[in-house]
């Protein structure tokens with residue numbers, strides 16, 4: 510990367526089209542559902558369900574990453590590019606940081622899970638990352654609610670929170 514490229518402001522993504530929004534919502538629903546089930550089934554006695562949920566989470570993240578890499582510049586489907594620069598953004602930069610952290614941590618949980626399915630020694634690493642991922646996701650939900658409340662603070666239905 511040359512100096513000129515680095516000093517250019519990142520192109521802010523345009524608003525998602527209805528189709529892109531559907532893809533993002535579908536991804537989010539599949540990943541959230543799979544993650545919650547995987548968290549609840551980590552014990553040995555529910556291992557098959559844990560495998561199904563865990564591999565579903567892994568597949569959802571893999572599809573998201575591939576779509577993010579293939580999407581053209583400026584597309585909202587591109588992977589999050591965190592920056593603290595406030596200058597050229599359509600919305601709060603905290604969202605991109607949050608999205609990137611979530612994708613990395615949940616991705617690491619799912620990948621180490623799949624590896625520990627074959628290499629048993631990786632199980633402890635998988636358990637540690639997975640336990641770490643739970644407060645991150647809870648923090649994510651709290652942060653989304655907080656940012657929405659700050660943004661729409663004057664609306665009565667949100668003020669009720």
Ligand code: HEM
Pocket residue numbers: 544547548551552553559560562563564566567615618619620621622623624625626632635636639640642
């Ligand atoms: C994002 C996806 C996943 C999450 C959130 C997750 C979560 C967890 C958690 C919290 C535990 C620890 C349970 C405990 O401490 O007793 C665990 C254990 C485990 N997970 Fe996952 N997991 C995921 C994906 C996977 C995948 C894809 C596999 C592959 C089969 C897998 C295989 C295992 C194994 C072998 C254990 C150890 C079970 C045992 O105690 O014997 N996980 N997982």
Ligand code: HEM
Pocket residue numbers: 537540541542544545573589604605607608609611612615646649650653
């Ligand atoms: C009530 C629950 C939840 C709410 C309201 C919520 C809301 C949101 C919102 C608004 C975004 C968009 C951020 C952006 O546009 O950049 C987002 C992104 C994300 N959420 Fe959630 N979420 C919830 C639960 C979960 C759960 C349980 C997971 C667990 C895996 C999760 C994982 C993610 C990930 C990985 C992203 C980044 C998506 C991307 O950029 O591709 N969320 N969430």
